[in-house]
Amino acid sequence: MKTLLVAEYRDGKVLNSTYELVAFAEKLGADSAMFLVGSDSTLPAYTGTLYLADVGKYSEFNPAVHKQLLLDVIAREQPDMVVFAHSSYGWDLAPRISLALNAAHISEVVDIVDGVPIVPVCNAKLRRAVKAKTAQMVLSLQGGAFGLENEPSGSPTVIPIDTDTAAQVEFCGYEEAEAGGVDLSKAGVIVSAGRGIGKPENLAMVEALAKALKGEYGASRPVVDSNWADHGRQVGTTGQTVSPKLYVACGISGAIQHLAGMKKSEFIVAINTDKDAPIGEVADVLVVTDLKEFVPALTEKLKNL
Amino acid sequence: MKILVCIKQVPDMESKFKLNGEGNWYDGTDLAWRMNEYDEYAVEQAVQLKDQLGDADLTVLSIGPERVKEMMKKALAMGCDRGAHIADDDFFKKDPFEIASVVAEFAKDKGFDLIFTGMQSQDRGSGQVGVLVAEMLGLPSITTIVDFAFDNGQITAKRELEGGMKAIVKTRTPALMTCQLGLNTPRYPTLPNIMKAKKKELLSIPVSELLKVEAKQETAKMYFPEKKGGGLVLEGSVGDLVDQLIKILKDKTAVLA
Numbered sequence: 001m002k003t004l005l006v007a008e009y010r011d012g013k014v015l016n017s018t019y020e021l022v023a024f025a026e027k028l029g030a031d032s033a034m035f036l037v038g039s040d041s042t043l044p045a046y047t048g049t050l051y052l053a054d055v056g057k058y059s060e061f062n063p064a065v066h067k068q069l070l071l072d073v074i075a076r077e078q079p080d081m082v083v084f085a086h087s088s089y090g091w092d093l094a095p096r097i098s099l100a101l102n103a104a105h106i107s108e109v110v111d112i113v114d115g116v117p118i119v120p121v122c123n124a125k126l127r128r129a130v131k132a133k134t135a136q137m138v139l140s141l142q143g144g145a146f147g148l149e150n151e152p153s154g155s156p157t158v159i160p161i162d163t164d165t166a167a168q169v170e171f172c173g174y175e176e177a178e179a180g181g182v183d184l185s186k187a188g189v190i191v192s193a194g195r196g197i198g199k200p201e202n203l204a205m206v207e208a209l210a211k212a213l214k215g216e217y218g219a220s221r222p223v224v225d226s227n228w229a230d231h232g233r234q235v236g237t238t239g240q241t242v243s244p245k246l247y248v249a250c251g252i253s254g255a256i257q258h259l260a261g262m263k264k265s266e267f268i269v270a271i272n273t274d275k276d277a278p279i280g281e282v283a284d285v286l287v288v289t290d291l292k293e294f295v296p297a298l299t300e301k302l303k304n305l
Numbered sequence: 306m307k308i309l310v311c312i313k314q315v316p317d318m319e320s321k322f323k324l325n326g327e328g329n330w331y332d333g334t335d336l337a338w339r340m341n342e343y344d345e346y347a348v349e350q351a352v353q354l355k356d357q358l359g360d361a362d363l364t365v366l367s368i369g370p371e372r373v374k375e376m377m378k379k380a381l382a383m384g385c386d387r388g389a390h391i392a393d394d395d396f397f398k399k400d401p402f403e404i405a406s407v408v409a410e411f412a413k414d415k416g417f418d419l420i421f422t423g424m425q426s427q428d429r430g431s432g433q434v435g436v437l438v439a440e441m442l443g444l445p446s447i448t449t450i451v452d453f454a455f456d457n458g459q460i461t462a463k464r465e466l467e468g469g470m471k472a473i474v475k476t477r478t479p480a481l482m483t484c485q486l487g488l489n490t491p492r493y494p495t496l497p498n499i500m501k502a503k504k505k506e507l508l509s510i511p512v513s514e515l516l517k518v519e520a521k522q523e524t525a526k527m528y529f530p531e532k533k534g535g536g537l538v539l540e541g542s543v544g545d546l547v548d549q550l551i552k553i554l555k556d557k558t559a560v561l562a
Contacts, residue, residue: 010466061464061472064445086432088466091424092448095401095436104521105401107431116525122428123318126331129525168445169476172461177469189560213560225487237467246560253318267558269550274319280536285553288540298547305551305561 001030004079006070008089009038009055011174017085017143018044024083024146028112035073037066040158047154051161058163061089061171067096068165074101079136086140094140104132108256110145124256124278143237144260182216182232189215189246192235192262193223196251196272196291200228205295206250212302213246220252236261250291254279271295306361307415310351311408311422311438312344312380314373318427329524330397331428340376343423345491346484350453351421352384353489357455362386364417368407369396374507381502382494388505393512400520401429405437410515412442417479419460424449424483435483446481447474451488 005021007014014036025032033049037058043050051073058065070093074082082097084090086108098105111118116129117139184190191210193203203223210217219229221236235242236258247265252258254270254277262268263282270283271291280286287294316322316336323332340348348365355361365385367373370393377388391407393399399407412420420442422435432448439446451471452463458478463471465485494502537553539546555561 011470061474088449088464088472091432092436095433096440098433098521099402099437099440102521105431105433106522107401107433119430121430121527122316122322122331124530125318125322126527127530128527130522131525132522133519134521169447169474172473172475174466175463175471175473215560221486231469234469238465238469246554246558267554269554275538275540276321280538281530283536284557285537285539285550287546287550288538289543289546293543294546297543298550301547301551302561 001028001081002077002079003028003030003032003081003083004074004077005032005034006082006084006090006093007034007036007038007044008085008087009036010060010089012039012042014038014042014044015085017087019148019152020085020141020143020146021083022046022152023148024141026149027146030081033077033079034156035070037069043156043158045152045154046156048156050156050158052158053161053163059171062167062169063092063096064168065163065165066093067100068163069161070097071100072163073161081136082138084138084140086142090140094138098138101136101138103134103136103138105138105140106130106132107140108142109139110142120256123253124281125276142256177231184216184218184233184235184240184242187216187242187244189213189248190218190235190242190244190262190265191215191248191250192218192220192252193229193250194220194252195222196253197223198251198292200226202292203228205292205299209248209250209295209299209302212299213248215244215246218242220258221255249279249283250295252279253277254281306358306419307417308351308354308361308363309412309415309417309420310344310347310363310365310380310385311420311435312348312365312367312376313341313423313426314338314367314369314376315341315426315428324527328526328528330527338372338376340379341423341426343425343427343484343486346486346488347421347423348380348383348385349489349491350482350484351419352492354419354455355384364389366391366408366411368393368404368512370394377507378502379494381505381507382499383492384498386505388507390507390509391512391515392509396512398523400522401431401433401437402521403516403518405434405441406518407512407515408434408438409441410517411510412438419478420444420481422481422483424485435481439481442481444479444481445476446483447476448483449485450482451485453482453488
């Protein structure tokens with residue numbers, strides 16, 4: 001079994017998701033080579049062959065050009081699997097590669113059981129075992145699904161690569177995340193509001209509970225998208241990653257992107273009317289109740305302790 | 306300007322799911338159906354662009370059984386001009402490659418200047434179809450957009466990246482965009498617009514007229530994940546639950562010390 005790992009590079013750095021790809025190949029006991037549009041001054045900690053295209057020349061986001069660079073390497077390496085992180089870079093590039101290769105692309109893989117990729121369905125309420133009907137396979141892996149056993153180490157054997165393909169889009173730079181939020185990663189207790197709070201006025205009760213527990217309040221993505229809370233309060237892959245002593249999820253169903261941002265919390269309490277909500281998978285305690293009654297009652301009792 | 310918006314009907318994610326008889330998808334009976342959340346942003350962006358330009362023709366497309374027409378009427382009431390329903394009772398067995406091929410086959414000779422899709426569906430969630438359609442049609446595509454501006458054929462979009470960072474990307478029409486949550490504020494259809502939508506064109510085309518490829522992957526089986534062991538489930542009256550939780554927090558954490 002031979003894998004080609006598609007490393008990620010952003011804003012001058014190799015991203016940690018790259019090492020999850022290495023962990024995946026190790027778990028499979030597969031040989032690997034790596035592809036990166038990056039820089040020879042910041043190489044990934046990896047032992048093996050690295051096909052390296054210069055990011056200064058090809059830019060960090062340039063799908064048509066990255067596609068051609070990668071297809072050239074695939075033609076050379078003939079891997080059984082081309083492996084991406086299921087991230088903003090991976091889900092953009094992987095379908096382009098699968099179509100060009102005429103290969104199956106299986107997205108958001110969380111596990112491999114008996115050689116068959118497993119993917120989540122319906123907000124992770126269900127799982128699906130997916131069989132490729134093509135010999136070659138493209139996979140994109142869910143962040144955090146394949147953890148690092150060891151600290152990444154090694155230095156790669158670099159093979160420089162080039163192409164003269166024309167770009168289809170122009171990458172004009174980055175816009176930083178909005179400032180002004182609190183640094184939730186420093187909070188000992190976080191009480192977060194999800195869509196289940198029902199209306200923006202109910203954020204106040206979540207805030208009050210956070211205060212009673214001497215913590216900060218956070219929010220899930222839908223709450224931020226509805227402008228009920230600032231982006232600076234968002235927990236999850238597109239917000240902050242936190243690991244407090246206590247995380248209380250109020251009316252949060254537990255989308256994968258939210259879980260990725262909080263599942264390393266020391267103790268997790270979920271308050272939800274839905275007993276089957278995916279948040280139950282990571283919660284130490286799931287309180288099945290209407291948060292609109294329970295949260296104020298809990299806050300009151302805590303104040304009088 | 307001709308615009309295509311591709312939407313999908315999905316179950317409410319709060320539903321109690323059951324498996325179908327073959328064990329390869331969820332059972333479709335007794336579910337509440339709605340427009341895929343990501344696609345609502347796609348429809349809204351197309352309608353906003355039409356408002357900006359004053360003159361544009363918006364086609365909304367969906368693949369699925371008869372029931373998807375209800376959701377398509379909502380898109381028409383939001384401001385789309387015509388609907389193309391690709392009738393397919395076996396839609397859930399088709400892989401992203403087949404679905405994209407059907408859309409591309411429909412779109413190929415129609416000269417769409419812009420195509421909007423959601424960045425993924427809430428049920429299958431492959432995130433592939435939009436990009437595949439663009440690649441099949443030879444169009445540039447920008448995925449996961451949270452901001453969109455159009456000026457005289459020039460598109461400036463912001464892609465959402467991890468950690469809240471955004472990438473600013475430009476391209477020109479014809480092109481395809483896949484829409485992320487938060488891109489805009491999808492409108493609620495007004496009653497007069499719901500009435501008007503009833504008179505709009507909504508054609509059904511059998512999927513067999515557009516499907517010319519075979520799947521590259523198939524669902525071997527579908528199942529419920531095992532619950533993580535050790536998680537305690539508390540049920541009962543609010544007063545009892547409060548007392549139980551406070552006791553647990555005292556025993557298991559140091560936050561009440």
